Every structure is written in structure tokens, then in C-alpha cells.
Amino acid sequence: MDEKNFNEYNQEEMTEKQIRILEAAIKVFSEKGFEGSRTSEIAKEAEVAEGTIFKYFRTKKDLLLSLLFPLSIKFLKPFVMKSAEEIIERGKDKPPDEVLRELLMDRLKLIKKNIPLIKTVAIESFYHDELLEPIKDKIAPQVINILDNYVDAHKDNGDFKDYDTRLISRSLMSMLMGYIVLSSILPEYFSLYDDEEEIKKIVDILLNGIKR
Amino acid sequence: MDEKNFNEYNQEEMTEKQIRILEAAIKVFSEKGFEGSRTSEIAKEAEVAEGTIFKYFRTKKDLLLSLLFPLSIKFLKPFVMKSAEEIIERGKDKPPDEVLRELLMDRLKLIKKNIPLIKTVAIESFYHDELLEPIKDKIAPQVINILDNYVDAHKDNGDFKDYDTRLISRSLMSMLMGYIVLSSILPEYFSLYDDEEEIKKIVDILLNGIKR
Amino acid sequence: MDEKNFNEYNQEEMTEKQIRILEAAIKVFSEKGFEGSRTSEIAKEAEVAEGTIFKYFRTKKDLLLSLLFPLSIKFLKPFVMKSAEEIIERGKDKPPDEVLRELLMDRLKLIKKNIPLIKTVAIESFYHDELLEPIKDKIAPQVINILDNYVDAHKDNGDFKDYDTRLISRSLMSMLMGYIVLSSILPEYFSLYDDEEEIKKIVDILLNGIKR
Amino acid sequence: MDEKNFNEYNQEEMTEKQIRILEAAIKVFSEKGFEGSRTSEIAKEAEVAEGTIFKYFRTKKDLLLSLLFPLSIKFLKPFVMKSAEEIIERGKDKPPDEVLRELLMDRLKLIKKNIPLIKTVAIESFYHDELLEPIKDKIAPQVINILDNYVDAHKDNGDFKDYDTRLISRSLMSMLMGYIVLSSILPEYFSLYDDEEEIKKIVDILLNGIKR
DNA sequence: TATGAATGAGTCTTCATTCAT
DNA sequence: CATGAATGAAGACTCATTCAT
Incomplete structure (x- = not known):
């Protein structure tokens, strides 16, 4: 580099x-x-x-x-390719919960396949600005942009409430990250079901909340 | 040690x-x-x-x-003291969203005051089993137990839906952690409002979901 | 090692x-x-x-x-090679005092050429059991065995008195070591003649004693 | 110092x-x-x-x-006190082998009681000239002088042969030292009898030699 | 006088990096 | 291109010595 x-x-x-x-x-x-x-x-x-x-x-x-290269290759490329348009396109004739499940499931698989790489880059970016900068400048915007587009589309068609787009995007990321991190570090406490089932419940909570 | x-x-x-x-x-x-x-x-x-x-x-x-010592002193003690009972007690004459806001706000402040300590222990526990074990055995159970009690109480009185308790606890943690991590690493993207306002929205989403 | x-x-x-x-x-x-x-x-x-x-x-x-390696190479190998058999063999047509002189002279030269090595191993073996063990188990037995064989041969053919073999071996070693150590530490007192002459007198005393 | x-x-x-x-x-x-x-x-x-x-x-x-102080106190003082005169005095009405046995036995006991001190001073004097000098200048002369006197007396009265006095003194020291060192480092090889018996045989060899 | 907490110079050892082959 | 022996700067840790109490 x-x-x-x-x-x-x-x-x-x-x-x-x-x-x-x-x-x-x-x-x-x-x-x-x-x-x-x-x-x-x-x-x-x-x-x-x-x-x-x-x-x-x-x-x-x-x-x-140099890990940024495989990170963007392995992680970003498919992210971009299966892009917002495609998801929304397919989402038109499906209920939003199903689309969201597919989306998160897809990202989950992608992340799980690349845990060592992502873990390393994530942690080391705390200590090396040269690593953090490209993430901030190149990678994060792309990921966020796709999420934002997805959320905006659903806000526009009335599926989602009128929260700040970025807040919703962050919530999606939080719930997915929280599941991955907590269930891998403390599986005896937080590994509750299989991935499929977990995502289903996460989406359910995200969409409808926990209040009765 | x-x-x-x-x-x-x-x-x-x-x-x-x-x-x-x-x-x-x-x-x-x-x-x-x-x-x-x-x-x-x-x-x-x-x-x-x-x-x-x-x-x-x-x-x-x-x-x-030895960082485990200040971690349990600074972090666990007040966690335990402002215990589930107290929160639920006060929660009786308040709506659940207000209680949850107070709870998360309180934890947020506590975490923010101890970011360097928590960050270090969290990251290094990946690489040092001697650090991970006490966290798994001593610290995590206490934190989780309190959350679970809180969630159970609300499930019992009908405030919360009948999800797995641990799933709800994890969701609370995920949303809080996600906010802290993302807004500190990528503030230009994810630092949206002030803490008070953020917590309010996070609680709102947690309770009611993003679906219209 | x-x-x-x-x-x-x-x-x-x-x-x-x-x-x-x-x-x-x-x-x-x-x-x-x-x-x-x-x-x-x-x-x-x-x-x-x-x-x-x-x-x-x-x-x-x-x-x-690792000093044990050069010690056994430099010190033991020639010791073993010029072995008891050879010495006794040659001793057959010579008086015992001449043979003993040759033997001690030979050992003296060998030791003097390797003083730093021998000194170090000897002293440090007091403080490091890992060093003492191989000396006890590998090196000492070989040296002692050769001496014993030499002594036994002379006892058998009637040259030496019927003392315990090991006592005689030890006496040979004592007189040689004593000369080396004392004449090197306190040369002004104990370095009396040249090596050749010293060995001659040492052998004389060993064989015939100091009593008139 | x-x-x-x-x-x-x-x-x-x-x-x-x-x-x-x-x-x-x-x-x-x-x-x-x-x-x-x-x-x-x-x-x-x-x-x-x-x-x-x-x-x-x-x-x-x-x-x-400062170890030189106890060395000269514990070791030299009694050495000097039970001095040559006394030994020779008593030796007059005893055969020389008995006197020599008493002398060596006495020194042996003294040395054995002070092994740690003597060992330390002996070894460290190799590495510290400040230690070696006083030994050379103060301690050695006294010890040697006593021995020499003893040997000279016996040479004078015809008990001992006419070797160089110092050579005989050194032989006495060598045989005693050799016994102490070898039987303590390699007892399985060189610790043959009890001290009394050992000294008897050592004296015998010293006086009469090993040749039949 | 006696203490023992604090010091920091000095030691062994590691490890990223170089370079001759 | 690829190697791996050699390097030496830098790090964790030790320990004789000091000094305030």
C-alpha cells in the first residue's frame, strides 16, 4: 500500500x-x-x-x-452486485418482512464466511488510522448507501415508518452485528436457534417491536 | 491475578x-x-x-x-446496585418506554465513562483465554441475569410480547452496542442526535418496530 | 541440548x-x-x-x-583413544614409573590445553544440575574406567600394592589436579619445576611415598 | 572492605x-x-x-x-593455634604416620565444617582479584608456612625423604583436597570408606607409595 | 537503627527486515 | 524470483542500591 x-x-x-x-x-x-x-x-x-x-x-x-483489498473484493463486490435495486425489484411482489429476512440472511452468510478477515480489519482499524481512513472513505459509504437506498424505498412505499433513514439502517446493522458478536462470544447465553430462525425473529422484532 | x-x-x-x-x-x-x-x-x-x-x-x-478488577468494580457494582428490582419497582407507575429509556440511558452513560477499559477487555478477550474465562463465568452472567429479570417482569405483566427472554435481552444490548460502536467509529454517518434523543428513538424502535 | x-x-x-x-x-x-x-x-x-x-x-x-559437547570431543575422545590397552601394552616392556609418567604427562598437556573449558564446566556444575548429571552419567564413568583398568593391570602383574583400585585412581587424579590447581593459583608457592620434572617427582612420591 | x-x-x-x-x-x-x-x-x-x-x-x-574475615577467623585461627610446634611436640613420641593422620584428620574436620565458606571463596577468587590478593598475601602464606614447618621438622629428624619441602606440602594438600572434592562431587565413585579409614589409607599411600 | 517501596540501568531475548546466494 | 541466515534495535523484566520514614 x-x-x-x-x-x-x-x-x-x-x-x-x-x-x-x-x-x-x-x-x-x-x-x-x-x-x-x-x-x-x-x-x-x-x-x-x-x-x-x-x-x-x-x-x-x-x-x-493490504487486507483491505480482499475485504473489498470478497465483501463489497457481492454486496454491490446484489444491490438495492435487485432487492427492491424482487421485493415488489413480496411482503417486506420476507425481503428483509432474505437481505439479512444473505449478509449474515457473507459475514460468517469472512469472519477472520472482518474481525481483523474491524479490530485493527481502532489502532491504525491508515486502515480506518479507507474504511471510512471507501467501504463504509458503499455499504451504507445500499442500506439507505433499501430503507428509503420502503419508506417511500409506506412499508416503514418515517424515522430518519440512517437510524433504521443502523438498527438493521446493530441487530445483525449484535447477533453475530454475542452468539459467537457467549454462545451458551446467546446462541438460541439456528441462523434461519434467528433472522426471522430479529426481523420480526425490528419490524414490529417487542411491545405487545 | x-x-x-x-x-x-x-x-x-x-x-x-x-x-x-x-x-x-x-x-x-x-x-x-x-x-x-x-x-x-x-x-x-x-x-x-x-x-x-x-x-x-x-x-x-x-x-x-488485572483490568478485570476495575471492570467489575466500576462496571458491575453500579449495574448490580441499580438492580432489576429497583427498576421494576419504579417501573410500576410509569409506562414501559420511559423505564426502558431510563435503563438504557443509565447504561449508556456508564459505558461511555469507561470506554477505554471496556474496549480493551472486549478486544483482548479474543486473544487471551485467561481474560475470556472470568468474563464468561463471572461478569456476563450477572449482566445477563439483571437484563433477563427486567425483561421477564415486563413479559409477566403483559408489557412485552412472548419472545424468548434472552432474545429480547440480546436485542436491547445489540441496539445499545450498535449505537455506541457505530456512532463512535463513523460519527459522520451514525451520530444523528444527542444521546437522549437517540435513546428515545432506539427505545421506540425496539418497542414498536419500524413497520408502519 | x-x-x-x-x-x-x-x-x-x-x-x-x-x-x-x-x-x-x-x-x-x-x-x-x-x-x-x-x-x-x-x-x-x-x-x-x-x-x-x-x-x-x-x-x-x-x-x-552445550559446552558438554566440546568437552567430550576435545577431552574424552583422545582420552578414550589412547586407551588403557595401549598404555598397558606399551607398559609391558617398560618400568611402571615410566609408564605412569607418560600417562600423567599426557593428561596434563590435554588438561592444560583446555583449562578454560574444564574450569567453566567444573565450576558451573556446582550450580546447574543439568550440567552435573551428564558429567556424572557420561563423562566421569569413562575417565574413571580407563584409570581403573590401568590400575588393575598393574595390580594384577604385581607392580602396585593391593589397595582398593578406586583409591589408587583417586590418588593419581588428586596429585595431578592438586599440582595443576595449586601451581596455577599460587605459582609463587607451588610452581616448583617444569612440568616434566614435576610429573617425575609426583610419580616418584605416588609410587614410593615420602617416608624415608 | x-x-x-x-x-x-x-x-x-x-x-x-x-x-x-x-x-x-x-x-x-x-x-x-x-x-x-x-x-x-x-x-x-x-x-x-x-x-x-x-x-x-x-x-x-x-x-x-567480607567473607575473608570469617574465613580467617574460623579457618586460620585454629590452624595457627594448633600450630606446627604443638603437632611436632606431640609427634616426638609417636610414629610419623600417626601424627600425619591426626593432622590431616583435624584439617579435614575443619574444612568440612566450613565447606560453603571455603567453596565460595575458592571459586569466586577466580573471578575477583580483590578476593584473590588477600588470599595470596595473607592467608596462603600462613597455611603454607605451618605445613612447611611440619614437613621440615620431619625431614630434619629423618622421617621424610629429602624432597623439596614445598613439594611434600603440596602433596599433602593435594591428597586431602582430592579426597574432599572427588568424594563430594562423585560420591558413588569416590566415597569409599569413612573419613577415619580414608585418612589412614591416604597417609599410608603418601608415606609409602603404591608400588609394591 | 532498620525498613522496604521505589528506582532505572542493564540483561536476555525476540522478531521484522535485509541481502548474499 | 525465492530463500533463510544473519542482523540489531527494541522490549519485558530483574535486581542492586537508595532514601524517606
Whole structure:
């Protein structure tokens, strides 16, 4: 990274070895944290020599910042593709709860497939501004924009109440994140049903509230 | 810590210097992460010699584990004191939305006052089982128990629907956590109103949902 | 060392750098003692970076324990090779005093060439059981066995009196060690003649005693 | 010590606490070596506060050098008192082997009672010239002088052969030291009989040799 | 006089990074 | 390109020594 911003990586010029290193880094970083990880362990995990890492990534920090690339590839791309339009399009002939369930279920699966990557980027962004900035500037806007569009569409067609759009978007994210985080850290307390059932109840509460 | 479990620390046998070190550790750990923090910096922050840290805390890791003590003191004690009974008691002559607002507002203030401590313990518990265990065994049960009691009381008197108690508790936590985390990381997107107003809307959504 | 016992080192798999470190360690340890030595000084003496030491020897203690290898190589191997048989063989056509002189002279030269190594291992074995054990189990038995064989042969052919074999072996060692130690620490008192002459007199006393 | 030479200590101006510290130091030094010993452990052993040690001995090194005082008190004084004259006096009406046995037995007991002190001073004198010098200049001459006198007396009256006096003295020391050191380090090999019997055989060999 | 809390210089050891092969 | 031996700066931790009480 460094001078190049992470978009420049979008060219699929990554060698197989480079990808292996990046994936090893995701694994090790997510298990030990960035500072707690050793380049030697990443090298072993990637089955390359330690020196090879530094052929592709100038520093260990570079390796961390480069995680933004797989993050946007794996996470953002499908997010964007299955975009608001599509969801709303299909939503026209379905009740809003069903659409919302589909949407959250889809995101849940996507997140669960990429927990180590997301966990690492999320946590390390607290400590490294160089990581936080691109998230703020590139990734968050896209995610938020899609959610906002979805919410706006439902507000427009009268499905949702007239809350601030962003408040509703945040509520969706909160409920999904809360489920993922709490049920994974404290499964004995918070892992109640299977994902399908959980999402159903979450959507129910989100739409109708808990008050009788 | 060592052999004693953290409850044994409840005796206020801490010297002023020990407290200063612990507070410096909270500050530095929360800014740099545990592994990224230097004992030299903690010493400077606490205005003690580096060696003094190790008089009180045998290792740097010990210092981390000792954060469980202020966590339970600062965070759990008032949580327990303003207990379910009190809340429900006062709740009898008030509408449930007002009670819930008070409850969340109170927790929000408490959390916001202790962000660095909570952030550190939360994040580092991913990487240090010795930290996770006491949280799972001692702290989480107490917090969850109080919430559950509150929710059960409202279910019993017909205020809340008949969802699984734990699901409702989790929803309360999710919405509060989601607000705190998202509005602090991405304030330009998610810091919408002042805390008072935010809590009001969060409670409104929780109770009544977003569906028109 | 670690799990492997020191015999496994017998493969000459040592790099030149490893040997240089070991020799530097012998020098510095013998001058300052193990605890009084600094790894930084050993590194300088070996002309390697301090970190390099720890590539080959996991800890400073490991470096000490590894001295057993050169000790058995340099000291035991020739001891064993010029073995009892050879000495006795040659002894057949020579008077016993001449043979004993040759034997002690030979050992004296060997010891004097390796004073720093022997001194270090001897002294540090007081303080480190991991060092003492292999000496007791591997090295001492071999040395003693050779001496015993030599003594027994002379007892058998009537040269020596019928003392306990081990008593005679010990007397040989005592007289040699006593000479080496006393004449090196207090040369002004105990360095009387040259080695050749000293050994001659020592053998004379050992064989015939001091009583007129 | 430092400026004062160790004779100045001869004034029995030592407090009970000072003595306790010195004895604790002997114990700990002999078990761990000087550099391997901690002043904290010596303080605990002496049942005084750590700071108290430094009231009496300016530095840890001072504590080591001060061992010369008990060494000369405990070891030299009786050596000198039961002096050559006395031994020779009594020796007049006894055969020389009996006298030698008594002499060595007496020294053996004295040494065995003070092993930790002697071991420490002996070993540390390799590494600290400040310790070696007084030994060379004050202690060794006295011990050697007594031995020499004893040997000379026996040479004069025709008991001993006409070897160099110092050579005979050294042989006595070597045989005694060799027995003590070897039978304590490798008792399974070299601890053959009880002290009385050992000394008898040692004297026998010294006087008459091993040759038939 | 005796204490022991506090100090900080000094130690071993780790680990990201370099570079000759 | 890839390697991995070598580096040395930096870190956690120790411990002799000081000093206020």
C-alpha cells in the first residue's frame, strides 16, 4: 500500500503466492491480533520463506493494510452486485418482512464466511488510522448507501415508518452485528436457534417491536 | 491475578500507585492494544519507574488480567446496585418506554465513562483465554441475569410480547452496542442526535418496530 | 541440548559460526563465570550479532549446557583413544614409573590445553544440575574406567600394592589436579619445576611415598 | 572492605545482625554462586530487611570480600593455634604416620565444617582479584608456612625423604583436597570408606607409595 | 537503627527486515 | 524470483542500591 491507495490493487495482478500469504495473514492476524502475530508464523502458514513475504509486502504493516483489498473484493463486490435495486425489484411482489429476512440472511452468510478477515480489519482499524481512513472513505459509504437506498424505498412505499433513514439502517446493522458478536462470544447465553430462525425473529422484532 | 480469582481483589487493598498504574494501562492499552503497548509508556503515563509496574504486576500480561478488577468494580457494582428490582419497582407507575429509556440511558452513560477499559477487555478477550474465562463465568452472567429479570417482569405483566427472554435481552444490548460502536467509529454517518434523543428513538424502535 | 542428550551432537553438524560462538562462550565464561558473563560480550568475542547466538542456542543456559559437547570431543575422545590397552601394552616392556609418567604427562598437556573449558564446566556444575548429571552419567564413568583398568593391570602383574583400585585412581587424579590447581593459583608457592620434572617427582612420591 | 584491608575487621565489633547477614551470604553464595545470588534472598535468609544489608556492607561485592574475615577467623585461627610446634611436640613420641593422620584428620574436620565458606571463596577468587590478593598475601602464606614447618621438622629428624619441602606440602594438600572434592562431587565413585579409614589409607599411600 | 517501596540501568531475548546466494 | 541466515534495535523484566520514614 503506502503510496498506492487500495483501489489500485483491484487489478487482479496477484500471484498465487501473494494470495497465499494474504490468506495466511488473515488467519494468523485473526487468531493472534496484528501485533501478536509473527511474520515467521505467517510464512509457515503460507508455506513460503519468510523473506518472500517482504518481496510482496514491504513491511508487516503493509500486509495488514493490504487486507483491505480482499475485504473489498470478497465483501463489497457481492454486496454491490446484489444491490438495492435487485432487492427492491424482487421485493415488489413480496411482503417486506420476507425481503428483509432474505437481505439479512444473505449478509449474515457473507459475514460468517469472512469472519477472520472482518474481525481483523474491524479490530485493527481502532489502532491504525491508515486502515480506518479507507474504511471510512471507501467501504463504509458503499455499504451504507445500499442500506439507505433499501430503507428509503420502503419508506417511500409506506412499508416503514418515517424515522430518519440512517437510524433504521443502523438498527438493521446493530441487530445483525449484535447477533453475530454475542452468539459467537457467549454462545451458551446467546446462541438460541439456528441462523434461519434467528433472522426471522430479529426481523420480526425490528419490524414490529417487542411491545405487545 | 495468578491463583486468586479476581473477586478476591475486592478488598480495597490497592495503593494509590497501583491504581495509577492500572489507569495508565487502561489508557495505553486502549490506544495501542495490549501487544502494541510498551511498559515504558505505561510507566511514563503513570509517572512511576518502569520497575515499579513489575512490583505490583508480575508481568505485562498480569497487568492486562488485572483490568478485570476495575471492570467489575466500576462496571458491575453500579449495574448490580441499580438492580432489576429497583427498576421494576419504579417501573410500576410509569409506562414501559420511559423505564426502558431510563435503563438504557443509565447504561449508556456508564459505558461511555469507561470506554477505554471496556474496549480493551472486549478486544483482548479474543486473544487471551485467561481474560475470556472470568468474563464468561463471572461478569456476563450477572449482566445477563439483571437484563433477563427486567425483561421477564415486563413479559409477566403483559408489557412485552412472548419472545424468548434472552432474545429480547440480546436485542436491547445489540441496539445499545450498535449505537455506541457505530456512532463512535463513523460519527459522520451514525451520530444523528444527542444521546437522549437517540435513546428515545432506539427505545421506540425496539418497542414498536419500524413497520408502519 | 534440550531433549537431545549431548551425544547426539557428535555429528559434526556444527557451522563455523556456531563453533565460534561456543569458543567465545568458553573464553568469556571462564573469565567471568556463567552468571557474570554477558551475551553481548560473547557475541562481540565471536564476532557475530547478539541475535545470532540465539539462533543456535535458544537461551544463555543452553549455551552453557552445550559446552558438554566440546568437552567430550576435545577431552574424552583422545582420552578414550589412547586407551588403557595401549598404555598397558606399551607398559609391558617398560618400568611402571615410566609408564605412569607418560600417562600423567599426557593428561596434563590435554588438561592444560583446555583449562578454560574444564574450569567453566567444573565450576558451573556446582550450580546447574543439568550440567552435573551428564558429567556424572557420561563423562566421569569413562575417565574413571580407563584409570581403573590401568590400575588393575598393574595390580594384577604385581607392580602396585593391593589397595582398593578406586583409591589408587583417586590418588593419581588428586596429585595431578592438586599440582595443576595449586601451581596455577599460587605459582609463587607451588610452581616448583617444569612440568616434566614435576610429573617425575609426583610419580616418584605416588609410587614410593615420602617416608624415608 | 574497599579501603580497609580485611585485617581491620579483626576487631570483634560485629553486631549480631551483621553476623547473621554474613552467614546468610555464605549459605546463599555457596548454593547459587556470587552472581547468581540475590540480595533479596540473603536478606530473607538473614531475616533482615534488604536495606539493612547495605547498612553494613556498602555493596554486594563488599559482602563477598567480607567473607575473608570469617574465613580467617574460623579457618586460620585454629590452624595457627594448633600450630606446627604443638603437632611436632606431640609427634616426638609417636610414629610419623600417626601424627600425619591426626593432622590431616583435624584439617579435614575443619574444612568440612566450613565447606560453603571455603567453596565460595575458592571459586569466586577466580573471578575477583580483590578476593584473590588477600588470599595470596595473607592467608596462603600462613597455611603454607605451618605445613612447611611440619614437613621440615620431619625431614630434619629423618622421617621424610629429602624432597623439596614445598613439594611434600603440596602433596599433602593435594591428597586431602582430592579426597574432599572427588568424594563430594562423585560420591558413588569416590566415597569409599569413612573419613577415619580414608585418612589412614591416604597417609599410608603418601608415606609409602603404591608400588609394591 | 532498620525498613522496604521505589528506582532505572542493564540483561536476555525476540522478531521484522535485509541481502548474499 | 525465492530463500533463510544473519542482523540489531527494541522490549519485558530483574535486581542492586537508595532514601524517606
